[in-house]
Amino acid sequence: MNPSEPVKGRTSAAAWSALRTQVRGLLFRRGEPSYEDARRALSWNARVPSRHPAAILRATDADDIAVAVRWAAEQELRVALRSGGHSWCGAALREDALVLDLGALRTLEIDAAARVARAGPAVENLRLATSLAREGLAFPVGHCPSVALGGYLLSGGFGWNSGIFGPACARVRALEIVDARGERLRLDARSSPELFWAARGAGAGFFGVATSFELELAPLPRAIRVLSLEFSRAHAEALEADLAELLARRSAALELSLLAFPASSAHELQLLAVAFGDRESEALELLAPLSPLAARARHVEGPHPASFADLLHRLGAFFPEGRRHGVDVFYAERSAAALFGSVAAALRDAPSPHSLGMVVPAPPLDPAAPLADMALSLYAPSFVGLYAQWEDAHDDAANLAWLEVQRTRFRPLACGHYVGETDLYAEEGRARRCFAPPAFERLCELRERWDPRGVFAGFPLSGAANR
Ligand SMILES: Cc1cc2nc3c(=O)[nH]c(=O)nc-3n(C[C@H](O)[C@H](O)[C@H](O)COP(=O)(O)OP(=O)(O)OC[C@H]3O[C@@H](n4cnc5c(N)ncnc54)[C@H](O)[C@@H]3O)c2cc1C
Known part of the structure; x- marks a missing residue:
């Protein structure tokens, strides 16, 4: 298919227009002049994969995301996600999917007394670390300044001082998501143990959109x-x-x-x-x-x-x-x-x-x-x-x-392999090898329960080897 052509799926022009009127964010459809710039911006790696989504929505907030997920489910379009675009293998770029670009979700609130931060998925390591240091606090941010929290925390997150702080996802106390039905949920260990379990390590295989993270902070090493x-x-x-x-x-x-x-x-x-x-x-x-x-x-x-x-x-x-x-x-x-x-x-x-x-x-x-x-x-x-x-x-x-x-x-x-940095496209079954076997099985079962229609794109090369 010619990438400059719009996708000829079952989604009608009227349905696309309806989506445009229901969201506040900008929508870039394949075939439109500004589409290629929006597509390239999904990847921090200048070697942008040749995969072409049907459209990219720059969501402004969780409401936009909920509307878009419900709409995509109706249209039988898969949803792919991008927070900071730092996936080395360009996991956000999925052929014919609707990509939700969450780059605008950058809220950061720090409650120094409670040692808790609430952060949007597009908040970068450097901003989090410097804001916390001013309060005498720290978090195991990843090793480079511009990596965003979304993909990093969902993958597990191996950051500075993880020997003492532990993996970053172990310090996620709760998160807000939009699930495959387009419902907004708050996940924590007590109220939603299954989704919370998956959100701490599933990486690109997670079946929800994380719109905000609640992080447990540590005192800053002096x-x-x-x-x-x-x-x-x-x-x-x-x-x-x-x-x-x-x-x-x-x-x-x-x-x-x-x-x-x-x-x-x-x-x-x-x-x-x-x-x-x-x-x-x-x-x-x-x-x-x-x-x-x-x-x-x-x-x-x-x-x-x-x-x-x-x-x-x-x-x-x-x-x-x-x-x-x-x-x-x-x-x-x-x-x-x-x-x-x-x-x-x-x-x-x-x-x-x-x-x-x-x-x-x-x-x-x-x-x-x-x-x-x-x-x-x-x-x-x-x-x-x-x-x-x-x-x-x-x-x-x-x-x-x-x-x-x-x-x-x-x-x-x-x-x-580590799901956050491995090349998920390198070979069949690569995603499976990012988890202990029982954990991978559980992830697959939970995906079937929480996203039975496969609204979210899931691991690349899904199929028998990566389910
Ligand atoms: C220069 C560099 C340094 C790095 N250093 C480290 C490091 O020190 N430690 C470490 O652990 N990792 C590191 N990484 C890997 C990094 O953590 C992952 O690439 C991670 O995916 C980056 O997050 P992102 O939001 O930018 O990813 P994106 O490319 O935006 O997203 C990757 C995938 O994650 C999923 N995803 C992202 N956001 C969401 C969301 N909000 N809701 C649901 N799913 C979502 C989607 O499936 C998406 O396709 C590094 C990467 C780079 C490029």
Whole structure:
């Protein structure tokens, strides 16, 4: 089908006009002149997928959303959703669907005394973190400034200081949604345990529109210190023993990220360590086990004091706006120390100097505090991210081919995927592998109960493998 043509579904022109008169938000139908700009704006990744929704509604509020969901159900059009558009694989872009763009739902209210925030799905990490810091409060916001809360919280959300704060979705106390009937509901653990369970981890498979989140806040750590160590690639293997020792001794309040860069980059290998303490001495003590590694580093930066905003800008600098991305992530049983050498080797040959590989050791699991009962259900010792980034569409083929080679290379090590960052289009059954098997089964059962007509688009490639 020609993307500039309107969709020739059963929806009549009169039905589209009726929708337009019932909502306050702007509607962009396929075939209209401004449609392509609205479609491209659904994706933060400049490599916008070629999937073409039937129309995009920039909803102004929950009332618009309720009207649009009821209308789409009548028209048998599937509904897809976009809060901030940061899904690496462009999950909001669904062929022939009605996409609700929630970018205008940006309300943020903080009740500092109760340590609760109410936030719309389009509120970004940086805004939340800086607003909270002014009140002496914090939340496990994701690692980059412009990522929005909607997809992040529904996916689980692994943010700064998650060793102490836990996954972000575990701090969602309640949320407001529009369900598949177009009804507005408030979900919490007591009043609606099934939907609340699903909303904490289902990611793109959630069967409702989250219009507002109630977040449980934490006191702001008063002494955050960042230490960055740069190593030469030749040392990758030799670091393993020191890294293993560090991982065995570290506290949950020390967040570690191992970064590897291509041969064409100015960087080679980096260990970023962030200590979250309340006093300077406490933070420095958390960093003390890094001394043997610092002695091997070719460049040491820090420890420096940092705010949450500094941390966001620091990691965000690796992912500037406007680049083309091909990304995949996986969990591994193998320790981060053992994996780093092979990720470093994989990155060496990446065609673009902007690409990076990341190995993140999961925070030590506290046996006294297991994962809460929620759709976010996988835990593994390591998280690996392969982030291919480039600037020119002519380089798509070379970069995607590199990513595919790495996917094949690491497949035997992958024991699952994170629904928030994985490429859900990479293969049949990918969504299934983002959950513990009983959790995935429960998600499918709940979807059938709460969205029996399949109003919401659900996981991409739905079908037997992803149901
Ligand atoms: C630069 C960058 C850094 C990142 N860092 C982290 C990180 O540190 N930790 C982490 O956990 N993740 C991280 N991510 C992944 C990120 O959390 C997910 O991409 C998430 O989906 C982003 O939220 P979004 O609202 O922008 O997504 P969108 O692309 O808008 O939405 C993705 C999908 O989520 C669902 N969805 C979104 N909003 C709603 C809603 N309101 N109601 C119902 N369904 C909805 C829809 O199915 C939608 O298609 C990062 C991504 C990027 C691009």
